Amino acid sequence: MKTRHLFGATALALLPAAAMMAQDTATCENCANTMTVVSWGGAYQNSQVKAYIEPYKALHPELTVVMDESSAESVAKMRAMAEAGNVTWDVVDTLASDAIRMCDEGLVMEFDDIDAVLAPAPDGTPASEDFGDLLINDCFVPQIVYSTTFGYRTDVADWGGKVPSTVCDVFDLETFPGKRALQKRPIDNMEWALYCDGVAKEDIYDVLGTDEGVERAFNKLNGIKDQVVWWTAGAETPQLLADGEVVIGSTFNGRLFSAIVEQNQPIAMLWDMQDFDLDGWTIPADLPEDRLNRVLDFLYFATDTQRLADQAQYISYGPARSSSAPLVGFSDVLGVDMAPHMPTDPANATNSHLYDYGWWADHRDDLDAKFQAWLTQ
Amino acid sequence: MTQATADQAKGSVLAADGTPLKVSLRRALRAQKLRALMLIAPLLAFIIVAFLMPIADMLFRSVENQIVPDTLPKTVVALEDWDAKGDALPGEPVFAALHDDLVVAAEAKTHTRLGSRLNYEDSGMSSLLRAAGRGVRKMSADEPYEAQFIDMDKDWGDIETWRTIKLYSGAYTDGYLLNAIDMQKTVDGPELKPASQRIYVMLFLRTMLLSLTITFFTLLLGYPIAYLLAILPLRTSNLIMILVLLPFWTSLLVRTASWKVLLQQQGVINDLLVWVGLISDANRLVMINNATGTIIAMTHILLPFMILPLYSVMKTIPPSYLRAAKSLGANDWTAFWRVYFPQSVPGVGAGAILVFILSIGYYITPELVGGTSGIFISNRIAYHISISLNWGLAAALATMLLIVVLALYWVYDRMVGIDNVKLG
Numbered sequence: 001m002k003t004r005h006l007f008g009a010t011a012l013a014l015l016p017a018a019a020m021m022a023q024d025t026a027t028c029e030n031c032a033n034t035m036t037v038v039s040w041g042g043a044y045q046n047s048q049v050k051a052y053i054e055p056y057k058a059l060h061p062e063l064t065v066v067m068d069e070s071s072a073e074s075v076a077k078m079r080a081m082a083e084a085g086n087v088t089w090d091v092v093d094t095l096a097s098d099a100i101r102m103c104d105e106g107l108v109m110e111f112d113d114i115d116a117v118l119a120p121a122p123d124g125t126p127a128s129e130d131f132g133d134l135l136i137n138d139c140f141v142p143q144i145v146y147s148t149t150f151g152y153r154t155d156v157a158d159w160g161g162k163v164p165s166t167v168c169d170v171f172d173l174e175t176f177p178g179k180r181a182l183q184k185r186p187i188d189n190m191e192w193a194l195y196c197d198g199v200a201k202e203d204i205y206d207v208l209g210t211d212e213g214v215e216r217a218f219n220k221l222n223g224i225k226d227q228v229v230w231w232t233a234g235a236e237t238p239q240l241l242a243d244g245e246v247v248i249g250s251t252f253n254g255r256l257f258s259a260i261v262e263q264n265q266p267i268a269m270l271w272d273m274q275d276f277d278l279d280g281w282t283i284p285a286d287l288p289e290d291r292l293n294r295v296l297d298f299l300y301f302a303t304d305t306q307r308l309a310d311q312a313q314y315i316s317y318g319p320a321r322s323s324s325a326p327l328v329g330f331s332d333v334l335g336v337d338m339a340p341h342m343p344t345d346p347a348n349a350t351n352s353h354l355y356d357y358g359w360w361a362d363h364r365d366d367l368d369a370k371f372q373a374w375l376t377q
Numbered sequence: 378m379t380q381a382t383a384d385q386a387k388g389s390v391l392a393a394d395g396t397p398l399k400v401s402l403r404r405a406l407r408a409q410k411l412r413a414l415m416l417i418a419p420l421l422a423f424i425i426v427a428f429l430m431p432i433a434d435m436l437f438r439s440v441e442n443q444i445v446p447d448t449l450p451k452t453v454v455a456l457e458d459w460d461a462k463g464d465a466l467p468g469e470p471v472f473a474a475l476h477d478d479l480v481v482a483a484e485a486k487t488h489t490r491l492g493s494r495l496n497y498e499d500s501g502m503s504s505l506l507r508a509a510g511r512g513v514r515k516m517s518a519d520e521p522y523e524a525q526f527i528d529m530d531k532d533w534g535d536i537e538t539w540r541t542i543k544l545y546s547g548a549y550t551d552g553y554l555l556n557a558i559d560m561q562k563t564v565d566g567p568e569l570k571p572a573s574q575r576i577y578v579m580l581f582l583r584t585m586l587l588s589l590t591i592t593f594f595t596l597l598l599g600y601p602i603a604y605l606l607a608i609l610p611l612r613t614s615n616l617i618m619i620l621v622l623l624p625f626w627t628s629l630l631v632r633t634a635s636w637k638v639l640l641q642q643q644g645v646i647n648d649l650l651v652w653v654g655l656i657s658d659a660n661r662l663v664m665i666n667n668a669t670g671t672i673i674a675m676t677h678i679l680l681p682f683m684i685l686p687l688y689s690v691m692k693t694i695p696p697s698y699l700r701a702a703k704s705l706g707a708n709d710w711t712a713f714w715r716v717y718f719p720q721s722v723p724g725v726g727a728g729a730i731l732v733f734i735l736s737i738g739y740y741i742t743p744e745l746v747g748g749t750s751g752i753f754i755s756n757r758i759a760y761h762i763s764i765s766l767n768w769g770l771a772a773a774l775a776t777m778l779l780i781v782v783l784a785l786y787w788v789y790d791r792m793v794g795i796d797n798v799k800l801g
Contacts, residue, residue, distance in 0.1 A: 104489035366500040
């Protein structure tokens with residue numbers, strides 16, 4: 001009796017363990033055992049390692065993951081590798097605009113049916129609906145929504161207690177004197193300039209498509225040109241703000257989040273007219289079958305609802321699935337409630353702007369030449 | 378009479394084995410040359426593969442335009458008879474050829490690649506061709522293609538679209554090279570770009586001017602240091618040598634970033650000047666994110682490249698010459714200027730050319746501290762390589778830079794004489 005009882009107890013105790021064992025590892029048929037993941041390095045890549053790669057490796061102990069930090073030059077490197085006929089990358093994290101370029105160039109794989117590749121939401125909604133409009137083309141699996149927006153110093157004496165409340169305050173040197181940091185490229189700056197020159201949001205790209213519109217945007221920017229420090233790396237603005245070199249500056253919202261929340265700098269967010277952009281995964285074209293199987297298996301796992309929400313534990317970028325949003329909450333890792341820091345939070349997104357990928361794909365080369373010429377004048 | 382004695386009679390000298398000495402010597406020399414060639418073969422192969430072939434590839438890319446005739450073979454042929462200067466659109470046969478070409482291209486997914494290529498010349502071509510790749514499949518062969526194309530996108534009825542295709546229909550183009558000197562192809566021949574888009578010539582000039590300035594400052598700062606290194610006792614000069622070499626062992630990015638900390642408006646130097654009272658808090662100096670920042674940071678970074686060749690030449694100048702000059706009645710300045718300096722000129726030449734050539738190709742430091750007025754042509758080349766992916770234009774800019782550098786080298790050779798340059 002006693003032994004039976006004991007045996008029963010052991011069996012009962014073992015059962016969940018056995019069930020867990022079964023879940024602990026997963027199989028992947030005909031999959032390569034190494035995978036090279038390319039991303040941006042820094043805090044962002046770290047959040048991907050924690051939220052996607054470590055859990056995936058726990059399920060697949062046989063896998064070796066090689067991390068590469070070349071996303072900033074991904075398009076050029078992908079083209080060089082394709083020309084040399086030796087693509088060593090398996091999955092590449094890129095900006096949406098770069099994904100469009102690579103898709104056009106035939107450097108990355110096109111998905112015939114995205115629902116066959118990605119997991120449905122927990123309630124069964126197919127991925128194509130869950131991601132919705134963020135699936136900007138057939139090559140790109142969106143991961144996060146980030147925004148380029150402004151941060152300002154909260155201790156500027158010259159401002160007499162006023163704080164900027166709209167993006168147009170950036171152009172107002174009377175009320176808010178001091179240097180500004182803007183990105184050294186036409187994208188975002190031209191849109192903000194036209195918006196603050198009185199162009200309605202929905203007309204911005206129509207106006208910018210004309211020579212007069214470009215002139216108008218430059219004229220508006222001329223008003224602050226000699227007060228602008230132009231940045232090229234996203235880390236520059238938080239540094240410039242922290243040093244007091246500039247009083248207001250644009251950068252990616254996650255960079256400002258770390259400066260404000262993790263480093264306690266006297267900086268506040270200006271979310272008005274934040275410019276939404278996407279970052280996500282692409283797969284190089286024509287991978288060998290076993291490597292492709294591995295990447296597809298990884299992508300299915302890494303872009304499901306829970307995993308996208310997990311990433312927001314580590315960094316303040318919004319998950320690209322609508323089903324992930326309700327799962328974003330208090331971050332045990334950072335010790336703060338993440339929701340109010342997300343660009344997609346309703347309170348932050350009252351007045352926002354969506355980057356028009358198609359328009360910029362057409363006009364970027366032309367406007368960039370004009371922008372560079374304007375900068376040197 | 379034997380052959381040997383016959384040769385001897387003609388006056389040629391014989392080696393021990395009886396062959397004429399000339400032949401024997403030539404043979405020995407050939408073997409020696411072959412051995413020498415074998416020794417340098419790895420380096421030669423490396424230079425050919427890693428240096429000469431990339432340069433040839435770059436020169437080729439700056440004129441290569443294969444993608445247009447490859448993607449639109451029939452259209453290019455059909456367009457040959459069309460007069461691009463006129464106001465009339467090309468006729469139905471061209472539209473039909475375009476349809477045929479695009480059906481093939483869309484199947485191979487090369488139409489978007491062509492779109493990216495032509496978009497460098499005419500904004501909007503990218504989306505025009507992307508949409509056309511989808512649209513051609515639905516077109517019917519029974520109706521005129523011209524109307525169907527224009528119905529799909531009115532830009533197909535815009536004569537500028539066709540002029541662009543016609544101008545860039547050859548397998549080779551001078552378009553990139555023209556672009557690199559602020560010109561553009563038009564139906565009336567090459568023209569200057571509108572003033573609002575001219576940038577490259579100015580950047581070339583600025584690159585030259587700033588590089589010369591940097592070379593001058595490295596010489597100004599480096600000469601006295603090299604002189605000290607050469608004349609001081611070994612123990613002291615070793616210490617200075619370490620200070621000169623120390624920057625070499627520090628990352629370029631760290632050195633550039635430290636200049637940011639020092640030079641910015643809220644930086645160390647400005648703080649110090651305000652504290653001393655030389656400038657007021659409201660008028661802090663702008664020393665970074667402009668040409669000044671580039672000159673200061675790059676002078677510092679390139680300084681060792683000036684000091685080391687100077688030092689190695691000065692080391693060979695015997696100090697007894699200076700003493701002799703002085704004992705013959707020259708004062709310090711005359712002795713230096715008339716006796717010492719002329720002997721150090723080969724070092725100046727070597728250092729100057731080294732620093733100048735290095736600074737012309739620099740791009741990381743100008744990118745970080747140059748703002749808008751301190752960036753170089755190399756920053757634009759890097760932009761076209763990694764961001765805009767316009768490798769043709771990047772190659773054309775690099776070709777121009779190569780030509781300018783070779784021309785300067787030629788002038789330098791004429792003025793200073795390259796035989797006069799010594800590294801030690």
